[in-house]
Every structure is written in structure tokens, then in C-alpha cells.
Amino acid sequence: MIPDLGKYTDTVLWSYAASIGLLAALIVFSVMRGRKTRAEMEKIEQRMSRNG
Amino acid sequence: MSIAAKANALWEYANPRKFLATSERVMPFFWVTSITCIVVGLVWGFFFTPDDFRQGSTVKIIYLHVPAALMAINCWLMMLATSLVWLVRRHHVSALAARAAAPVGVVMTLIALITGAIWGQPMWGTWWEWDPRLTSFLILFLFYLGYIALWEAIEDSDTAADLTSVLCLVGSVFALLSRYAVNFWNQGLHQGASVMRAAAVTGADTEEKVSNVYFFPLLVCIIGFVFLFIALVLYRTGTEIRARRIKALLARERVSG
Numbered sequence: 001m002i003p004d005l006g007k008y009t010d011t012v013l014w015s016y017a018a019s020i021g022l023l024a025a026l027i028v029f030s031v032m033r034g035r036k037t038r039a040e041m042e043k044i045e046q047r048m049s050r051n052g
Numbered sequence: 053m054s055i056a057a058k059a060n061a062l063w064e065y066a067n068p069r070k071f072l073a074t075s076e077r078v079m080p081f082f083w084v085t086s087i088t089c090i091v092v093g094l095v096w097g098f099f100f101t102p103d104d105f106r107q108g109s110t111v112k113i114i115y116l117h118v119p120a121a122l123m124a125i126n127c128w129l130m131m132l133a134t135s136l137v138w139l140v141r142r143h144h145v146s147a148l149a150a151r152a153a154a155p156v157g158v159v160m161t162l163i164a165l166i167t168g169a170i171w172g173q174p175m176w177g178t179w180w181e182w183d184p185r186l187t188s189f190l191i192l193f194l195f196y197l198g199y200i201a202l203w204e205a206i207e208d209s210d211t212a213a214d215l216t217s218v219l220c221l222v223g224s225v226f227a228l229l230s231r232y233a234v235n236f237w238n239q240g241l242h243q244g245a246s247v248m249r250a251a252a253v254t255g256a257d258t259e260e261k262v263s264n265v266y267f268f269p270l271l272v273c274i275i276g277f278v279f280l281f282i283a284l285v286l287y288r289t290g291t292e293i294r295a296r297r298i299k300a301l302l303a304r305e306r307v308s309g
Contacts, residue, residue, distance in 0.1 A: 001101055003107040011174055012112050013166045016098070019116040021282075022166075026159045030284055033290040041294045044301045 060096040066143035068293045075286040087206070089276030097269035104266075112260070113171045115270055119277035120163035127157035127281060133198075135217035143173035145289065147213035150220065151203050152288035156281055165189060185242040188230040192222065193225035209296065214284065258261035 005012050065071045097115035104111035131153050137146035141175065168186065169179045199219055206212035262270065 005112075006103070008109045008174060010108050011170055012147050012278055013224045015113045015116060015170045016094075018170070019120065019163045022159050025196075026156065026284070030155075030288050030291070033224060034287055035289050037298065041298050041301075044298060044305075048301060 054059040055294055061173070062142075063141075066141070068145055068297075071145050072290055074292060075290055076256050079283055079286050082279050082286065086276050086279035086283055089272050089279060091274030091276075093269050093271075093276055094112050096272065097232060097266070101265055101269060107175060108169055110174060111266060113167050114266060115273045117164060117171060118270060119274045120160045120167065121189070122278050124157055124161040124164050124189070125227050126154050126278075127160060128192065128223060130194075130285070131157065131220050132224045132227070135220040138213050139217050144209075144213075144296065145293065147209075147217070148292035149285060149289045150216070151213075152198050152292050153281075153285045154196055154203070154230060156284045156288070157198065158193065160277075160281075161189065161193040165193060183242050188226050191221065191226045192230050195226055199223065205261050209299070 065074065094115055098112055101112070103109045132152040134146040134150040138150070168189075172181070173179050196200075199216055202216050202219060203212050206215065219275055
């Protein structure tokens with residue numbers, strides 16, 4: 001399934017693993033922080049509207 | 053609509069509500085297009101392109117190394133533009149967009165440095181060399197870290213935006229240097245531009261250029277990285293706007309008792 005990368009198999013696969021891992025981590029952390037911040041803001045806005 | 057009117061319309065996005073509403077409308081397009089282009093480009097490049105006659109299968113690293121390096125530099129230039137808007141027009145959204153872009157830039161720079169080192173080892177016989185382009189890229193990486201640290205270190209957000217904007221101006225020298233270092237100093241291991249060189253495409257110069265077999269999947273990957281950058285910056289700017297609003301609401305709550 002994986003093409004024959006010859007003697008550079010480790011070189012190529014490590015490059016892909018490191019890059020895709022870093023990109024995935026960036027997306028996951030961004031989305032997690034975004035959701036947390038949005039939920040926190042909505043909670044505070046609701047609390048403030050209840051308290052007038 | 054005249055150009056002046058169009059330019060004025062652009063300032064509407066300095067309004068956080070307008071920015072959030074518009075960015076949430078366009079973001080799905082950027083997410084879907086970026087992921088699609090990156091997956092298609094990487095699959096195309098990894099599975100369906102031949103090995104290079106000199107570099108063997110390591111040529112497949114180009115599909116990650118070049119787009120990441122390109123975005124590392126352009127991200128800083130985007131931060132420079134938004135920092136200048138902050139310094140001149142004092143629009144908070146522009147300062148927050150620069151702040152939101154920095155972690156994206158740091159990851160792009162890190163990918164470029166890591167893939168460069170992994171690629172360099174079998175090709176140059178070394179993981180690292182104090183070559184002009186490599187060194188200026190490392191300094192750019194340190195500037196990104198310093199920029200993020202400065203935002204975190206200063207409590208008052210306006211002061212933080214002022215100081216980080218100045219840092220961004222200074223760091224721009226290294227962003228440009230990392231792009232043109234090989235042209236300034238004709239030394240070092242890193243090759244000159246071989247992907248996007250108009251003169252090579254038109255035949256005006258005869259220097260080596262990346263073959264079209266590698267260029268087209270690379271172009272798809274570059275488009276994917278650009279769109280991913282836009283999607284991430286829009287999303288993260290939204291988060292920064294909400295974080296700023298939380299701070300303001302909590303301050304208001306404290307004052308009202």
C-alpha cells in the first residue's frame with residue numbers, strides 16, 4: 001500500500017508524521033480553546049442578564 | 053462602488069460583531085477547502101509521483117516543507133499588516149488577529165525547521181548548518197516565541213498590543229531575510245528559489261526549476277495550507293474577541309458589585 005521509499009523510508013515517514021501531528025495538535029487545541037471560551041462567555045452573559 | 057468606498061467598507065470588520073458574523077459565515081468554506089486540498093495534494097504527492105533522480109523518495113517531503121515555510125513567512129507579514137493597522141487606527145480586532153495568528157506561524161515555522169532537518173540529514177549529511185536561510189528561519193522561530201510570550205506577560209491588553217506590534221516590526225526584517233537570504237549571501241547549503249520563479253516558467257532564465265510532476269501536487273498543498281491558515285486565523289481571532297469580551301464583562305461585574 002505504501003509506495004517503496006527505498007533507503008529513505010524512515011526519513012519520509014518521520015517528516016509526514018511530525019508535520020501532520022503538529023498540524024492536528026494546532027487544530028485540536030484551537031478548537032478546544034475556542035469552545036471553552038465560547039461556553040464561558042455565554043455563561044457570564046446569562047448570569048449578567050439574570051442579575052440585571 | 054469606488055475603490056475608496058470599498059476600502060472604507062473594509063473597516064466595518066473592525067467591529068467585532070460584524071467580524072464574528074462574517075467569519076462564521078465564510079469559515080466552513082475555508083475549513084472544507086483546506087482539508088480537501090491538503091489531503092488531495094499529499095495523497096497525490098506521496099502515492100502518485102516518482103522518486104527524484106538525485107534525491108530519491110525524500111523529494112516527497114517537499115509537499116510539507118515548502119508550504120509550511122511559505123506560510124511561516126507570510127504569517128509574520130500578515131501579523132505585520134494587522135499590527136500596523138493597530139498602531140495607526142487602534143482597531144482591537146486587528147491586534148487580536150495578529151495575536152491569533154502567532155501560534156499558527158510558530159507551528160508552520162517548526163514544521164519547516166523539522167522537515168528541513170530531516171530532509172537535510174541524508175542530502176547534506178547534517179541535520180543543521182549555520183546557513184543564512186536556516187539561521188534566519190531559526191531566528192524567526194525565536195521571534196514568534198518572543199511575540200507570544202510578550203502577549204502573555206503583559207496584563208493590559210492595549211499595552212501588550214503596542215509592544216508586540218513594535219516587536220513584529222523588528223521581526224519583519226528576519227521574516228524577509230528568511231525568504232531572500234539565499235539571494236543576499238551566495239553561500240550555504242540551502243538552494244535558491246526553485247518552485248515559484250516566473251523567469252524559469254517563461255524560459256527567461258535557465259536555472260533548474262521543480263518539475264511539473266512535483267509542482268502541481270505541491271501547488272494543491274500550498275493552496276491547502278493558505279486556506280488552512282485563513283480558517284485557523286479567523287477561528288482563533290473569534291476566540292480572542294470572546295476572551296476579550298469575557299475580561300470586559302468580568303470587570304463590569306466587579307464594578308457593579
